[in-house]
Amino acid sequence: MSWAPAFLSNPERFMAFSRWAAPMFGVIAVVLAVIGLWLGFTAPDDYQQGQTVRIMYIHVPAAWLSMFVYVCLAVASFLSLIFRHVLADCAAQAAAPLGAAFTFLALVTGALWGRPMWGAYWVWDARLTSVLVLFLLYLAYIALRASLDDEAKAARAAAILALVGAINLPIVKFSVDWWNTLHQGASVFRGDGPTLAPVFLWPLLIMGLAYMSAFGSLWLVRIRGEVWRRRAEAAAVRAARG
Amino acid sequence: MSRLRALLSREVALAWGRGGGPLVAVGFYAGVATFLPLAIGPEPERLAAIAPGAAWVALALASLLSLERLFERDYEDGALDLLLLSPTPLELTCFVKCLGQWLATGAPLALAAPIAAIGLGADPSMAPLVFACALLGGIAFAFVGGIGAALSLGARRGGLLTAVIVLPLFVPPVIFGGGALDAFASGLTWTSGFALLGAYAAAAVAFGPIAMAAACRNALS
């Protein structure tokens, strides 16, 4: 992968880069989260929903991340399949549980928000169902990787699954446009620009960045852990044979 | 071409068993049609409301059951190696295998679906749509299921893993087909759901074999 920057393609450079980058992203995440939550909780009450609208600041960025992480997973899987690059494979493996966690957070906070808003914890509408499907895809990815004894084969098989499941992403994104659903339509990522008032929009965007930064930090940490685990195993195999 | 024809007749013959193949699937259907009223209660309105959807779900599950025979046997007994070592691209071979699977089990199930739905109390006017949806859905389930079957080659608990992989991928056709049936029953337009189901089936047929071939090559390596 000579076209990629060195810190991405060279494991040594990556480890050096991530050693300072991971904590930095973590700090940024905490700072942004504090700012975002403070702004969010001091914003005026929504005229319809009152206090419960505050869950939006937890729920919506989690939903954004659940899809963003899948994109990262799909890209890493693609690179892993085509270039057979170890770091790409580590990145994919590291991303999947994080994506599952964000999706789970989105589903749970969505249910907590839905109860006061719609009167039900769960409805089988297009957006919710397709996010549930996204969650199941993450679980399927993790299960597939864990089920095959040959690690290299498991990694490739899971990468194929990640790419096949990527088809679900546009369905999630556009489902609310295709069907009349209970879940509200897009209010931020729209062609005409956001419809949220700035006093609500800014905290939301800041929380989004906070979540993104948190993901960046956790992802780098997990990739490092994965790289170490492989090194340790390789050393153990060498020691056993020598 | 004659190679593929020979492969197709072999796949259908193997999936048919010695008369066993479609009987198992139809038997599964009969089981569902019997258990549902026992579990839900025999009130005709409740059963009739869920009848088309239940027949649809039973179709998905029956397709799932027959997936294990698709690749696992060939993988274990070395036939998959030989199928790969051929001028015929593996993608085409996988396509033919899934087609054979559908002909042997999916198509008979599609015939049984309207009967099961009516048996559970659906309106007989729904029968053609149930049949059409089951036909398209069976294709979608066969080709998408094939992806799951190919990905779980060599895993312990392969059948369970296939189900886990395939479950999120089965959801869209179940929603589309169920939605179409539901809309028809309520007198709303059912064409959009049906069209989406057709589109999903077409995509599964077009792209599924590519994923399957990649998964098979990975498993054989």
Place this chain on the structure above:
Amino acid sequence: MRGTARLLKSLGEGVIRELLIRDAAIRRGGRLLFEGVSLALEAGQACALTGPNGSGKTSLLRAVAGLVRLEAGEIGFGGVDPLEVRGEGLHFVGHADGLKPARTAREELDFWTGWCGGTAASAKDAAQELELMPLLDLEVRRLSAGQRRRLAMARLLAAPRPLWLLDEPLSPLDARWREAFGGLMRRHIDGGGLILAAVHDPLPLPTFSLELAP
């Protein structure tokens, strides 16, 4: 033109002039099986691949067949496109024979012969030569291990291809059939074919030897 080329190939004559393995290394499940393995096999030669269990004989055969990827090194077929070789230029006979228990021997023979590019007539000739005619109407599950191996090997005769990759081909056979197969392999070699066979016991024909030691 393609038909003539096919005919030439089907005679097993010199379409694959050599099998060249250079500095091959294979890693499986994280473990390096072997490295630096080289072989130059020319048309009309056979090579016996030896080594203890787990040394990678099967993996090397599968790598030549294109099923397994080399970690290092390369495999060439004397200028012939590897895709062509792996599609119609080689026979691979592994431990498993690819025969379905519920089908009859005749159905399996016809299918695999057809799949490998042979004809019904050549399948019949092969069945006669390997004394499979009385077994053809039996289901595969009723055949003994030796009979199954003969059935699996029948496609080698029914659909001629220049390179034979064999994984312990003679192990389930009795002495009489081992000698007979030795003769068949010698005939293949004399006709310009190549054989690479993984074995524990020596083959009943003159071969080179390649040992895979851990």
